[in-house]
Amino acid sequence: MKQKFNYYMPTRICFENGITKQMNDYIKGERVLIISDPFLFDNGTATRIGEGLVGKKVCYFSKIEPNPSCESVDMAAEVAREQKADCVIGLGGGSSLDVAKIVSCLVSNEGSIYDYYSGGNRTLGNRTAELICIPTTAGTGSEVTNVGVFTNKKAGIKMPMVNDEFWPDYAIIDGELTFTLPSKVTASTGMDAFCHAIEAYWNKGSIPICDMNAMGAMKLILENIKTAYDEPSNPTARGNMIVASLIAGIAFSQTRTTGIHALSFPLTTEFGASHGTACSITLPAFIRISKEEAWDKMKTLSNYLGFESIDSFADAIENLMISMEMPVRLHEIGVKEEDLSHITKVGLNAAIIQLTPAVMNEETVYALLKSIL
């Protein structure tokens, strides 16, 4: 066991399929801002939740885009301030949740996100508005982390911002919100959650509390992802998947991620793969090399998940991905052999890659990528 660790996760979690129909119990404030994306406004989810808030003044910000920009954050903060919002709800995937985190702080902190982030020199003070995060994918885990990821368009970079004010007061978990997820998104976000769990587990900074959560999350995902993919309205599978994503989120909120996430960045920004696809495409290869420095742990995990060996675990993940029509080779997302050196370099620039339980350098990362070209 690790000789030293810290753990802190102060968000209140409430899980129940259908729970978002009756949210008043969780909201102390009177003036609520719901931040979400166009898809969740178009399909009526955002307004349905707003209309369920009896006796509250509710306003909406509907313009959250994938990889949200600092400009979007500032626009949403402007709305929050105008409305004197005392409760900010983030509803959606990671993007909406992340924007809600910073906007809830900007209500009581003057200025732009740029003042606090990416070169800004001010420090976020106390958040006074309540912050509630409601995930609508079973993937990001953002509802139980203190991290927001924003894109600084001026500098052309996407960067995480970590702040203890970002821990949501409540994570409200409702599997029914995922019934309408397209099967492709079910697959990719579910495998993203699996990556969170396994990267927390084999992480060089792993801690025993999170190891167990990670193992449980992986088991729940393997037992439920294919059913959720095949039967989108199956309440048990959807409930189990969104809880698994939550538990994986708790795990990696303490440890951070590793090589899989490091290599996903260029695969997303330069080859357009969705985040979950960009992560899981290297997952089987990383499972195989994790033997290098995490043999015992990976053997324990493989046994727990019901596989005879670490390699058969990797094979099973690959077959699972194929059964959900996910790419398992880099050429399927447009990567060519001449791109591998560049992807290797960008991946190695992310410090988290060194939390992988294997030697990570230009040679080994290139070889890993080559093996799944």
Place this chain on the structure above:
Amino acid sequence: MKQKFNYYMPTRICFENGITKQMNDYIKGERVLIISDPFLFDNGTATRIGEGLVGKKVCYFSKIEPNPSCESVDMAAEVAREQKADCVIGLGGGSSLDVAKIVSCLVSNEGSIYDYYSGGNRTLGNRTAELICIPTTAGTGSEVTNVGVFTNKKAGIKMPMVNDEFWPDYAIIDGELTFTLPSKVTASTGMDAFCHAIEAYWNKGSIPICDMNAMGAMKLILENIKTAYDEPSNPTARGNMIVASLIAGIAFSQTRTTGIHALSFPLTTEFGASHGTACSITLPAFIRISKEEAWDKMKTLSNYLGFESIDSFADAIENLMISMEMPVRLHEIGVKEEDLSHITKVGLNAAIIQLTPAVMNEETVYALLKSIL
């Protein structure tokens, strides 16, 4: 999986063997009250920790007894108020930690504990003093719960008090503090922690996050308790045991306990068994009957812990207890056949007994007790 659950555990956890030598980082306050028991003052632990708090004004309350009374709480609160303590440290087993919880609140809440508890009609308001809990046994898990147990001598009852102000700001976990535990206490407190874990796991109110923590805690305990018992200064075994107790504490802080704890109350108050002994003496019998309503879960657990069957798991626990010279039959702690009806009745009065995954009534509980007389 359970169809509905809540989870909340906001305490910051810091683990490192030796961490209590350098505690200044965790203390914002200037005037610190350390609450502990005579044993930890006699062996110098309490004053050593106080002397390590550089630049702080430190005072002490050293009179915590087992099953702490409301009178002790009020005496300690008086000291805290006189010193204008802005940080209260509980150091010890469950008793000192529990007293520190309520005393840290009474600094900013007028009156006696009796005003807030056991018939009192006032409500505890905001705690302003910092609350830090440092366990010195690997057993209670009190450092990560919002519960304090106090004895109302006037009414002759021992009762838990639950309050969200009782969540410690920090749980500081230092395996070195347990090096001096007598082997008998290592055994009984360690088995108490095991009971916390298994009772969270098979609990009718179990939740997936806690199931995993509970499984991990049980494995750590089985792998380390005998070494900690045989080699009191083994840093790895002691570190693992105190972390296991912590993880088990997180698990049962969300679910409460079951029949084992319900039956332990009369075995402690009327037969003088230590809490850990009073719990673990019924543990193998409860493992056997847990098959009734938790067969699948118990099979999963037995496999995970490396046993061929649920019964061989129960046998192994019994043999482990015998190897640590713990009683495994009720007659060994002075219980006679004519006492069983009374113990049954008292146990059935504790509501938690109905969280056991088996039918619990006068007939079944009597039979269970009889089987281990």
